[in-house]
Amino acid sequence: MRKRTFNAVISLACIAAARGARAAPPAVAEVRELIARAKAGGTRPELSGLDLSDLDLSGMDFAAARLVGTRLFSARLVSSKLAGADLTKANLNGAWLMGTNFNGAVLVDASLMSVVVLGGQVTAKPSFAGADLSGARIIAEFAGVDFSGARLARANLGVDIKNQGMGQMRTNLAGARMPAADLSGADLNRSLLEFADLTKANLAGATLFRAKLAGADLRGANVAGADFSEADLDGTRFEGALGVDQAKGLDSTTNRERAHW
Numbered sequence: 001m002r003k004r005t006f007n008a009v010i011s012l013a014c015i016a017a018a019r020g021a022r023a024a025p026p027a028v029a030e031v032r033e034l035i036a037r038a039k040a041g042g043t044r045p046e047l048s049g050l051d052l053s054d055l056d057l058s059g060m061d062f063a064a065a066r067l068v069g070t071r072l073f074s075a076r077l078v079s080s081k082l083a084g085a086d087l088t089k090a091n092l093n094g095a096w097l098m099g100t101n102f103n104g105a106v107l108v109d110a111s112l113m114s115v116v117v118l119g120g121q122v123t124a125k126p127s128f129a130g131a132d133l134s135g136a137r138i139i140a141e142f143a144g145v146d147f148s149g150a151r152l153a154r155a156n157l158g159v160d161i162k163n164q165g166m167g168q169m170r171t172n173l174a175g176a177r178m179p180a181a182d183l184s185g186a187d188l189n190r191s192l193l194e195f196a197d198l199t200k201a202n203l204a205g206a207t208l209f210r211a212k213l214a215g216a217d218l219r220g221a222n223v224a225g226a227d228f229s230e231a232d233l234d235g236t237r238f239e240g241a242l243g244v245d246q247a248k249g250l251d252s253t254t255n256r257e258r259a260h261w
Contacts, residue, residue, distance in 0.1 A: 028055055035065065058096075078122050099124035102131050109135040114169070117141055143174040143192075151182040158189035158207065174212075184222075204243065214255070223247045233259040 026034075031052065038045040045065035053071050058078040065085045074094040083103045093113040099122045110133065117126060118141065129148045138157045157171040174194040184204045188211050195215040203218070205225040214234040224243025234255035238244060250256065 026050060026052070026055075028057065031055070031057065032060065035060065035062065038065075078120065079124075096120075097126040098122040100126040102126060102128045104130045105132070107131055107133045107136050110137075112136060112138045112140055115140045117145075139169050139171055141172045142176055143172045145173070145176050147176055147178045147181050149180045150178070152186050153182050154185045155183070156187045157191055158187035158209075159191075209249070228253050230254065235259070 031047070034047065035045045045062065047062075047070055048066050048068040049070060050067075051071040052075050053073040054075060056076040057072075057080055058076045059080060060077075061081045062085050063081045063083045065082070067082075067090050068086055068088045069090065070087070071091045072095050073091055074096075075092075076096040077100045078096050079099040081101045082105050083101050084105060085102075086106045087102075087110050088106055088108045090107065090110045092107075092115060093111050094115065095112075096116045098117055098120060105128070107128075125142075125145045127146045128150050129146050130150060131147075132151045133155050134151050134153045136152070136155045138155060157173075159170050170190050170192060171188075172192040173196050174192050176193070176196045178201055179197050179199045180201060181198070182202045183198075183206050184202045185206060186203075187207045189207050189209040190211060191208075192212045193208075193216050194212050196213075196217070198216055198218045198221050200220040201218070202222045203226045204222050206223075207227050208231050209227055209229045211228075211231045213228075213236045214232050215236065217237045218241050219237050220240045220242070221238075222242045223238075224246040225248065226243075227248040229249030229252050231249070231253050232255055233253045236259045238259060238261050244250075244261070253259075
């Protein structure tokens, strides 16, 4: 088993050496071969630290692969399988994620800025059910996306006012499925969360400044220490929510009288 793993690592090193000190990204065929060889040997595909930017990796099976620190900028991952993969500190900015399966994947401190989830023949949304996105930086159109049971503790999904060029870039989680998700300490300032399912989610200490929460379902959620300053609570459901008396900024919200308590 160790010999096969060593051979897979040697293969990566040989590819890099053949391309010179400033190695060009592996070709799609090489990536496919490395994955096949690792799986045939019963090991996790090792793709950590590689630059796979702009490659069309659609439909590939990266399940359980290691892609720690891998650069996937603008890569096409349409309908690819990354369930259980380790994408810690990976750069997925601008990646095409239509129908991509990230269920149970580790995306701690990863970057998902301006990812593409609409367009082309595949209309399915990406899925992050049970994934760990702790500390991740996210600005994306994730309306209707499945984050059930996902961990987004300390994740930054909010607007960076100091870095807004033309127009305000914000995360869209309208209608997203986030029951039992861990959003403790997450920055969701100005995010769009209309009709999102946040039942039994952990929002303790989260920042929801000016977030759009109209119609969102927070029944049974933990909102202790969460900051709702200037958030829109039109039709927001809080029945059975925990820590409401410890939440911040509720007096400055809009449409508070239309929320369900």
